[in-house]
Amino acid sequence: MKKIKYSEITPENIYKNRRNFIKKFGLAAGSVFLSQNLNFSAKAAPKNEDLKLTEYRYVTTYNNYYEFGTGKSDPAERSEKFKTTPWDVVIDGEVENPLKLSIEEITSLFPSEERIYKLRCVEGWSMVIPWLGFPLNKILKKVSPTSKAKFVKFTSILDPEQMIGQRFPILDWPYKEGLRIDEAMHDLTIMVTGLYGKKLPNQNGSPFRLIVPWKYGFKSSKAIVNIKLVEKMPTSSWMKASPNEYGFYSNVNPRVDHPRWSQATERVIGESIISPRIPTTMFNGYGDEVANLYTGMDLKKYF
Amino acid sequence: MTKYLKPSVFILSLFPFLIITYKIFFNKLGPEPVKEITHFTGEWTLIFICLTLSMSPLKTFTKLSLWINIRRMLGLFVFFYATLHLLTYVGLDYRFDWQPIFDDVVKKKYVFIGFAAWLLLIPLAITSSRKMIMLLKNNWKKLHRLIYVIAIFGSLHYIWLSKTIFFKPLIYFIIIILLLAFRIKIKNKNINYG
Numbered sequence A: 001m002k003k004i005k006y007s008e009i010t011p012e013n014i015y016k017n018r019r020n021f022i023k024k025f026g027l028a029a030g031s032v033f034l035s036q037n038l039n040f041s042a043k044a045a046p047k048n049e050d051l052k053l054t055e056y057r058y059v060t061t062y063n064n065y066y067e068f069g070t071g072k073s074d075p076a077e078r079s080e081k082f083k084t085t086p087w088d089v090v091i092d093g094e095v096e097n098p099l100k101l102s103i104e105e106i107t108s109l110f111p112s113e114e115r116i117y118k119l120r121c122v123e124g125w126s127m128v129i130p131w132l133g134f135p136l137n138k139i140l141k142k143v144s145p146t147s148k149a150k151f152v153k154f155t156s157i158l159d160p161e162q163m164i165g166q167r168f169p170i171l172d173w174p175y176k177e178g179l180r181i182d183e184a185m186h187d188l189t190i191m192v193t194g195l196y197g198k199k200l201p202n203q204n205g206s207p208f209r210l211i212v213p214w215k216y217g218f219k220s221s222k223a224i225v226n227i228k229l230v231e232k233m234p235t236s237s238w239m240k241a242s243p244n245e246y247g248f249y250s251n252v253n254p255r256v257d258h259p260r261w262s263q264a265t266e267r268v269i270g271e272s273i274i275s276p277r278i279p280t281t282m283f284n285g286y287g288d289e290v291a292n293l294y295t296g297m298d299l300k301k302y303f
Numbered sequence B: 001m002t003k004y005l006k007p008s009v010f011i012l013s014l015f016p017f018l019i020i021t022y023k024i025f026f027n028k029l030g031p032e033p034v035k036e037i038t039h040f041t042g043e044w045t046l047i048f049i050c051l052t053l054s055m056s057p058l059k060t061f062t063k064l065s066l067w068i069n070i071r072r073m074l075g076l077f078v079f080f081y082a083t084l085h086l087l088t089y090v091g092l093d094y095r096f097d098w099q100p101i102f103d104d105v106v107k108k109k110y111v112f113i114g115f116a117a118w119l120l121l122i123p124l125a126i127t128s129s130r131k132m133i134m135l136l137k138n139n140w141k142k143l144h145r146l147i148y149v150i151a152i153f154g155s156l157h158y159i160w161l162s163k164t165i166f167f168k169p170l171i172y173f174i175i176i177i178l179l180l181a182f183r184i185k186i187k188n189k190n191i192n193y194g
Helices: A012-025 A030-041 A074-078 A103-109 A136-143 A181-185 A237-241 A287-294 B002-025 B033-062 B066-093 B098-107 B109-126 B130-136 B138-144 B146-161 B167-193
Strands: A088-093 A099-102 A113-120 A125-135 A151-156 A176-180 A190-195 A209-211 A224-230 A265-268
Touching: A088 A103, A088 A136, A099 A103, A103 A190, A113 A209, A125 A136, A136 A181, A136 A190, A136 A224, A151 A181, A176 A181, A181 A287, B002 B033, B002 B066, B033 B066, B033 B146, B033 B167, B066 B109, B066 B146, B098 B109, B109 B138, B109 B146, B130 B138, B138 B146, B146 B167
Parallel strands: A088 A224, A125 A265
Antiparallel strands: A088 A099, A113 A125, A125 A190, A151 A176, A151 A224, A190 A209
């Protein structure tokens, strides 16, 4: 397994300084220039040269979170009162020491670090978000998976009282997703509890969500209550809804089209009406780190 | 009163266009402006399809023929908003990059049916003048029944582009089916009694 490049993580002090600087001079627009400079000084790999952060207001008002409705602004409008405490997460299945952890225990056991990742939605748009989280493998190591643990299944909360979308059969509730064990153990795969240096807003999957940056956004489940290690490949909610459109892997791949959208290009959220689409990159730009997970696999077949 | 009917309907029908123009110039389109324009013009196309199809049922219910006077204009607004919708997709979204557009039309059934609906609108728009009505006589009515096909294509376009069962596309579909069913009923009546 390769280590994450330093350039992919903006150290918190630099990130904060940058934000202070921007605040001080009121140069919101300057963030482009500054972030590019920073990446340059950190000798960024060329693929990440344009990780320009998406504005906080867009990150928190443009969400796909069907538990709160299918409109992009529904989650922000309807999740305000969603209760995220108390919150327990059960980690069980093919493990030697199953665990039940409260969200407070999780945040104290696993210190957060900032990870700036590009998020590519299957609908053909992308954002760049500074997450706060920690590698999933830290939790997995704690529960000691058995040799039978081949996959990891993530189950989100089922609470139709609080989540209006779950009162309708839009998807097979609760939301289910899965990863292969080596994908789950990868250092880029993180569990998230915050963004932009703050507690995770409800509409972004508070209090505890997954982020897998080289896969389409829907793979990164929100409001997770159970992480189960399993022997057989789990069926995700989207696979069940439309098996010919959503595969288990769902790696970002400009060469494999979704039946309804071309995946060759994407729109950058927050850009103006005149800015063009940008080309989508293999594994969302994380190919150097993750391509070796799929050697010898036909990614057209295992989409 | 009827003198002012057409101009007022015309101005009202331009309202969505003015709203979206305002949003473009004052940067009020939100995080994904191009998609916003595409959805906005697409939805107004469907609304104008429904309005156009409501005119003859309204005539039957109210026993007023003024509805028919504005029907052709509403139909032309269908073409107007559909064309804006198509131009947004072709010009603003894909920058007249024909290869991906061609791929979309061939490979993606919702694009295919949407494009087909727009093509079918062209003969209707061309023959919308009074002169053409005179010229085509009975054939005009037959030709303009294409709007029924266009309406179904348009609502299928919306249903097929949705990721799962969404409410809005289904509502448009149901409204259009009801408006079309109304016509079948009338026809049957005519057959029974006529």
